[in-house]
Every structure is written in C-alpha cells, then in structure tokens.
Amino acid sequence: MPEPQGEQYVKRGSELANGLAACGFCHGLTPDPQAVLSGGRHLEDLYGEVYAPNITPSQSGVGDWSSQDLVRAIRLSVGPEDVRLSPKFHKGMEWLADEDVYSIVAYLRTVTPVDSDVTRRELSTIDRYTVGILDSAKEVEGYVPALDPKNQKAYGQYLTNHIARCSTCHNSPGTLLTTESYLAGGQEFEANGEVRLVPNITGSETFGIGSWDEEEIVHYLRTGRVPGNRVVDPAFCPVGFYKNAKESDLLAIAHYLRTVNQ
Ligand code: HEC
Ligand code: HEC
Incomplete structure (x- = not known):
C-alpha cells in the first residue's frame, strides 16, 4: 500500500x-x-x-x-x-x-x-x-487489511491482541521451555520502584474476571475501578490511555474478553 x-x-x-x-x-x-x-x-x-x-x-x-x-x-x-x-x-x-x-x-x-x-x-x-x-516476530509480507468494526468480536480481538496487547503483561510468564498462557496472569510488573503481580483476566470465575459483565470491563478500562471500587494505579495498567479510546472500541474489547475462557 x-x-x-x-x-x-x-x-x-x-x-x-x-x-x-x-x-x-x-x-x-x-x-x-x-x-x-x-x-x-x-x-x-x-x-x-x-x-x-x-x-x-x-x-x-x-x-x-x-x-x-x-x-x-x-x-x-x-x-x-x-x-x-x-x-x-x-x-x-x-x-x-x-x-x-x-x-x-x-x-x-x-x-x-x-x-x-x-x-x-x-x-x-x-x-x-x-x-x-x-x-522474535516473523516478517509480515503483503498487505494487512483493516477489520470492519461492525464485526464486534473479531474487531475486539484485533484491538486486544494487536493494538492494546493486553497479553504483553497479562499472559502468564513463559520461559525458554514453556509457552505463555493467554491472559492468565502471574508476571511481575514494576512501576515507581514497586513490583505488582499482574492478575488473570480470562473468563475464569475463580481466577479471572469471569464474574464481571461487559459494562464492568468497560468501566474498568475507562477509570481503573474494579467492581467493589478498588482503583488500579494507571502507572501499572495503561487505563489513563484506554479512557481516550472510543466507547465502541472498549465495548468490542469487553465483548471479546467475555469469550476468553480458562
Ligand atoms: C503494561 C502492562 C499492562 C498492560 C498492557 C495491560 N495491563 Fe491490565 N493490569 C496490569 C497490572 C500490573 C495490573 C494490576 C495492578 C494492581 O495490582 O494495582 C492490571 C490490572 C488489570 C485489571 C484488574 C483485574 C483485577 O482483578 O483487579 C484488569 C481487568 C485489566 N488489568 C485489564 C487489562 C486489559 C483488558 C488490557 C488490555 C486492553 C490490559 N489490562 C493491559 C498491567 C497491564
Ligand atoms: C510496553 C512498552 C512499549 C510500548 C507500549 C511501545 N513500545 Fe516502542 N519500544 C519499547 C522498547 C523497550 C523499545 C526499545 C527496545 C530496545 O532498545 O531493545 C522500543 C522501541 C521502539 C522504536 C525504535 C526506536 C529506536 O530508537 O530504536 C520505535 C520507533 C517505537 N518503539 C515506537 C513505538 C510506538 C509508535 C508505539 C505505540 C504504537 C510503541 N513503540 C509502544 C517499548 C514499548
């Protein structure tokens, strides 16, 4: 192009x-x-x-x-x-x-x-x-077309995996011999000299955010507030950026995340 x-x-x-x-x-x-x-x-x-x-x-x-x-x-x-x-x-x-x-x-x-x-x-x-x-990533050959936002699940998956890349932090830690587990949490992330454990955000009711509905996920991405009103510091999870995204994009992410189970 x-x-x-x-x-x-x-x-x-x-x-x-x-x-x-x-x-x-x-x-x-x-x-x-x-x-x-x-x-x-x-x-x-x-x-x-x-x-x-x-x-x-x-x-x-x-x-x-x-x-x-x-x-x-x-x-x-x-x-x-x-x-x-x-x-x-x-x-x-x-x-x-x-x-x-x-x-x-x-x-x-x-x-x-x-x-x-x-x-x-x-x-x-x-x-x-x-x-x-x-x-390391493989060279992408050819033209990568844009997805239609009307296809909410596919577009949400694109935004989650290729734009916001929640997996960078939320995947479980991989080693040279084991692969990472998708959005299952467990990596350590450092900000302001403090280290926190990144949580599981799969649809698991026990370990993840399976009990949150789409609106609660969108509310979190806009404000950093988790249900019950605990607030996540925006130096750890980039919610200060996510709040600038279109409402329909955040909804597409929430919709897609509801389909990720573990
Ligand atoms: C740069 C690393 C990073 C990225 C990228 C990231 N997060 Fe996070 N996220 C964190 C950390 C670290 C925490 C925990 C912070 C704390 O404990 O205060 C967190 C917390 C959360 C929580 C709160 C869960 C709970 O049970 O408390 C949710 C939900 C969440 N992130 C969703 C997402 C989504 C969805 C994306 C992608 C759109 C994303 N995060 C991208 C690092 C990240
Ligand atoms: C999670 C952290 C993180 C995010 C988010 C991120 N980058 Fe980077 N980026 C890095 C790091 C770290 C390097 C350098 C790695 C190294 O030196 O080996 C880098 C390197 C680069 C470079 C090469 C610059 C140079 O002088 O080598 C460019 C250009 C770049 N990033 C652009 C972007 C753009 C544009 C975005 C948003 C679409 C982005 N990055 C998002 C961490 C990030």
Missing part, C-alpha cells in the same frame, strides 16, 4: 497512540498520554533491563528514520540496519493493519521533537540470535 498521507491518518494515529496502543505508557517521560515521547521508562525483558527510547522526530530520536524504518521498528522490533531491539514490548503489533501502522507513523512525525539521549542496551550478537530468536 502506498504510504497514506493526510489529516485523517494523523488523527487516527493520534487516537491509537494516545489511546489503546498506549505508546507513551513506555515511551513517555511519565506514563500518561500528555507526556512527551522522549523515552526513558525502565523495563525488563528476558535479557535484563532496557529503557524505552526517544521516539520524537529529533536528532536523538527518530528524526532521520524513514517511514519503512519506523514501520519495521513498530511491527517487528527491528531497527535500521537490522539492529534487533527487545522482542517483548511490541509483540502483537506485527499484525497491525497497514492503515493503522501508517497512521501511527504519520502521527509520530507531527509530535514536538525533543532532544534526549536515552541509554541504549548493547546486546551481543550471540544473545540476539540465540535467546531472542524464539521470541
């Missing part, structure tokens, strides 16, 4: 980046949608620690990257000249629809450039091609 240009793509890109895709949750100076995308959040993957880089269009950011470079970094976690980035944090985005990934790129070009050098991790070639190989 030729690179789409124009206001409607910038608008869609902004809705995604500051909404369900929550780019600033990691790339923001602080994990909220108003923060500049100059990077710095401390994260951990199977290689150890890594910092989210500056993705504003500046010299120390991605100012001189081509659109193809950006698309590959977003979808595949591969930088220019095939530098392999952490395979963990963008997982799922390899199947972003072309229209959506180009919209995000169009939006990134419009944010204010900020100069900020973020510490980069150097992985040895051996680490890159052994440890990470099982976890």
Whole structure:
C-alpha cells in the first residue's frame, strides 16, 4: 500500500497512540498520554533491563528514520540496519493493519521533537540470535487489511491482541521451555520502584474476571475501578490511555474478553 498521507491518518494515529496502543505508557517521560515521547521508562525483558527510547522526530530520536524504518521498528522490533531491539514490548503489533501502522507513523512525525539521549542496551550478537530468536516476530509480507468494526468480536480481538496487547503483561510468564498462557496472569510488573503481580483476566470465575459483565470491563478500562471500587494505579495498567479510546472500541474489547475462557 502506498504510504497514506493526510489529516485523517494523523488523527487516527493520534487516537491509537494516545489511546489503546498506549505508546507513551513506555515511551513517555511519565506514563500518561500528555507526556512527551522522549523515552526513558525502565523495563525488563528476558535479557535484563532496557529503557524505552526517544521516539520524537529529533536528532536523538527518530528524526532521520524513514517511514519503512519506523514501520519495521513498530511491527517487528527491528531497527535500521537490522539492529534487533527487545522482542517483548511490541509483540502483537506485527499484525497491525497497514492503515493503522501508517497512521501511527504519520502521527509520530507531527509530535514536538525533543532532544534526549536515552541509554541504549548493547546486546551481543550471540544473545540476539540465540535467546531472542524464539521470541522474535516473523516478517509480515503483503498487505494487512483493516477489520470492519461492525464485526464486534473479531474487531475486539484485533484491538486486544494487536493494538492494546493486553497479553504483553497479562499472559502468564513463559520461559525458554514453556509457552505463555493467554491472559492468565502471574508476571511481575514494576512501576515507581514497586513490583505488582499482574492478575488473570480470562473468563475464569475463580481466577479471572469471569464474574464481571461487559459494562464492568468497560468501566474498568475507562477509570481503573474494579467492581467493589478498588482503583488500579494507571502507572501499572495503561487505563489513563484506554479512557481516550472510543466507547465502541472498549465495548468490542469487553465483548471479546467475555469469550476468553480458562
Ligand atoms: C510496553 C512498552 C512499549 C510500548 C507500549 C511501545 N513500545 Fe516502542 N519500544 C519499547 C522498547 C523497550 C523499545 C526499545 C527496545 C530496545 O532498545 O531493545 C522500543 C522501541 C521502539 C522504536 C525504535 C526506536 C529506536 O530508537 O530504536 C520505535 C520507533 C517505537 N518503539 C515506537 C513505538 C510506538 C509508535 C508505539 C505505540 C504504537 C510503541 N513503540 C509502544 C517499548 C514499548
Ligand atoms: C503494561 C502492562 C499492562 C498492560 C498492557 C495491560 N495491563 Fe491490565 N493490569 C496490569 C497490572 C500490573 C495490573 C494490576 C495492578 C494492581 O495490582 O494495582 C492490571 C490490572 C488489570 C485489571 C484488574 C483485574 C483485577 O482483578 O483487579 C484488569 C481487568 C485489566 N488489568 C485489564 C487489562 C486489559 C483488558 C488490557 C488490555 C486492553 C490490559 N489490562 C493491559 C498491567 C497491564
């Protein structure tokens, strides 16, 4: 598909980046949608620690990257000249629809450039091609079409798995030998120097959120409030971004989640 240009793509890109895709949750100076995308959040993957880089269009950011470079970094976690980035944090985005990934790129070009050098991790070639190989995304060939939002379950699945990627945090922790269990919880997630266990959000009544109805899920995604009114801190689960998403998108996610059982 030729690179789409124009206001409607910038608008869609902004809705995604500051909404369900929550780019600033990691790339923001602080994990909220108003923060500049100059990077710095401390994260951990199977290689150890890594910092989210500056993705504003500046010299120390991605100012001189081509659109193809950006698309590959977003979808595949591969930088220019095939530098392999952490395979963990963008997982799922390899199947972003072309229209959506180009919209995000169009939006990134419009944010204010900020100069900020973020510490980069150097992985040895051996680490890159052994440890990470099982976890790296396959190159997507051809055009990935957008789904019709009218098909609520399929669209909800797309938003959950390829835009919001709840699985990044909510899957059970996998190891080199065991696969992750979908949305079953159990990983540790760190924010503000504090570590919390990520909960199970499958339809299991006992372990998950099987007793919540669709409205309660939507209410949670908008406010961070769980039934009974406990509030989840938006530095841990990106609800500060999700509240910017369209009501119909949140409903589609809730509808799809109700079909995930375990
Ligand atoms: C869960 C955290 C997280 C989210 C959400 C996230 N990223 Fe990233 N991103 C990272 C990390 C960490 C790296 C760098 C990994 C490394 O250095 O190995 C990265 C790398 C990048 C790079 C490559 C930049 C460079 O200098 O190497 C780009 C571009 C990028 N992300 C764009 C995005 C966009 C756009 C979004 C939203 C659609 C997004 N990211 C969402 C964590 C995240
Ligand atoms: C960056 C990691 C991350 C992502 C992405 C994420 N979450 Fe969370 N989520 C968490 C953490 C951590 C908690 C627990 C926070 C706490 O204990 O205060 C949580 C809590 C929750 C809860 C509360 C469950 C309960 O029983 O208390 C729900 C529901 C939830 N998340 C749903 C989602 C959905 C749906 C998505 C995707 C649209 C999502 N989360 C994406 C990290 C994440």
